[in-house]
Amino acid sequence: xTLATAPDKAAPARAARATPRRRRLRLLLVFALLAGAIVxxxxxxxxxxxxxxxxxxxxxxxxxxxxxxxxxxxxxxxxGSVRRTAAGADFEVSGGGRMxxxxxxxxxxxxxxxxxxxxxVGHFAxxxxxxxVSSQIMVKHSATYIAAHPTRVRGPNGKIAP
Amino acid sequence: MxxxxxxxxxxxxxxxxxxxxxxxxxxLWVTPPAKVMGTLARLLYLxxxxxxxxLYCAFGLAALSSVLYLWRRTRSLFWDRLGASAVxxxxxxxxxxxxxxxxxxxxxWGVWWTWTARLTSTALLLVLFLGYLALRRxxxxxxxxxxxxxxxxxxxxxxxxxxxxxxxWWQTLHQRGTVLNPxxxxxxxxxxxWTMGLGFLxxxxxxxxxxxxxxxxxxxxxxxxxxxxxxxLSERWAEGATVADAAVSLALPDAAPAASTGQGAAVGLxxxxxxxxx
Numbered sequence: 001x002t003l004a005t006a007p008d009k010a011a012p013a014r015a016a017r018a019t020p021r022r023r024r025l026r027l028l029l030v031f032a033l034l035a036g037a038i039v040x041x042x043x044x045x046x047x048x049x050x051x052x053x054x055x056x057x058x059x060x061x062x063x064x065x066x067x068x069x070x071x072x073x074x075x076x077x078x079x080g081s082v083r084r085t086a087a088g089a090d091f092e093v094s095g096g097g098r099m100x101x102x103x104x105x106x107x108x109x110x111x112x113x114x115x116x117x118x119x120x121v122g123h124f125a126x127x128x129x130x131x132x133v134s135s136q137i138m139v140k141h142s143a144t145y146i147a148a149h150p151t152r153v154r155g156p157n158g159k160i161a162p
Numbered sequence: 163m164x165x166x167x168x169x170x171x172x173x174x175x176x177x178x179x180x181x182x183x184x185x186x187x188x189x190l191w192v193t194p195p196a197k198v199m200g201t202l203a204r205l206l207y208l209x210x211x212x213x214x215x216x217l218y219c220a221f222g223l224a225a226l227s228s229v230l231y232l233w234r235r236t237r238s239l240f241w242d243r244l245g246a247s248a249v250x251x252x253x254x255x256x257x258x259x260x261x262x263x264x265x266x267x268x269x270x271w272g273v274w275w276t277w278t279a280r281l282t283s284t285a286l287l288l289v290l291f292l293g294y295l296a297l298r299r300x301x302x303x304x305x306x307x308x309x310x311x312x313x314x315x316x317x318x319x320x321x322x323x324x325x326x327x328x329x330x331w332w333q334t335l336h337q338r339g340t341v342l343n344p345x346x347x348x349x350x351x352x353x354x355x356w357t358m359g360l361g362f363l364x365x366x367x368x369x370x371x372x373x374x375x376x377x378x379x380x381x382x383x384x385x386x387x388x389x390x391x392x393x394x395l396s397e398r399w400a401e402g403a404t405v406a407d408a409a410v411s412l413a414l415p416d417a418a419p420a421a422s423t424g425q426g427a428a429v430g431l432x433x434x435x436x437x438x439x440x
């Protein structure tokens with residue numbers, strides 16, 4: 001008898017305890033869903049609009065759509081193509097096996113050199129043109145750091161061997 | 163704070179100082195210049211460790227503390243204070259991340275600042291956690307404030323993985339991770355690698371020391387707040403009792419002894435809110 005009635009007596013108390021817990025759980029679930037939605041919107045919704053630049057192959061693929069609007073172009077400076085001019089520098093950038101000639105005005109950054117990835121800001125000279133007119137060069141260096149003189153050692157006099 | 167905690171704080175502070183000094187010495191004088199970047203690579207020993215502390219140590223600890231505060235079984239103002247301390251230190255380190263990044267960006271990229279995903283999301287992170295600190299200043303009951311702040315910290319923390327993965331999700335000017343990249347391949351070599359490792363250790367120790375000190379300040383501020391409340395309550399009580407005595411003795415000269423024994427509250431001359439606590 002006691003066994004049969006005990007759960008009935010405890011049931012309302014348990015229900016009262018369970019309600020705020022369930023509410024909290026629901027709140028947590030809503031919070032997690034909201035957080036997930038924010039991340040999803042940021043990553044998927046904004047998508048490629050958060051890309052800082054177009055690569056050489058992307059730019060050439062969308063050349064007609066881009067026209068002469070200003071955008072950022074990324075590519076590796078082609079060795080032997082750099083020619084310093086009074087206004088700045090002329091060079092070629094490559095990416096995905098394709099190339100674009102760049103005519104830049106303004107002094108290039110300190111690290112600007114052949115074989116380095118750069119982002120140039122500018123536009124195609126005219127619709128259908130392969131010449132990119134740029135007003136700014138940014139160097140996009142890699143995440144790899146290698147010593148400039150990995151074999152150098154200090155001599156007995158404490159000086160670094162050349 | 164116990165004597166042992168004070169001793170531990172001092173030891174950690176000393177270790178932070180020594181490792182930071184060693185990092186500076188190795189970074190500026192011992193390590194070789196890097197290929198391509200030359201001597202500019204020396205910011206490698208400072209900028210990534212600072213960003214590591216801001217993103218993962220500080221805001222990670224803040225998020226963890228917030229969860230532990232919100233979870234009823236572990237709810238304690240300890241987690242609230244710890245979370246707040248971590249956020250405050252994290253905000254300092256986030257600002258330093260932006261400053262050192264900017265100083266590095268100008269000579270390498272050629273710009274102080276640009277709206278690329280990594281930089282923008284980091285700036286947003288700073289603003290979000292500044293918002294958290296502003297929220298803490300809003301007057302509220304300690305428990306209400308703690309709950310609000312815990313939720314705010316968790317909302318702001320959503321930006322942390324965005325900052326971390328921004329260089330993998332989108333095409334950005336910022337290079338991908340030298341250490342924390344998808345393949346977890348260390349892209350730095352020799353003495354440069356372990357100097358950077360030491361930098362990570364140094365900045366983490368600085369962070370731990372700052373959080374310990376900041377936590378103590380938070381604890382003392384709370385205690386002073388409580389003591390001030392008690393002092394002002396007793397002052398108000400003394401004031402109320404004196405006024406009650408005077409008023410009662412004026413109105414009912416014979417009843418003065420009764421009022422002085424604390425029955426002033428009964429005739430409505432002492433604020434009700436204080437009457438209940440007497």
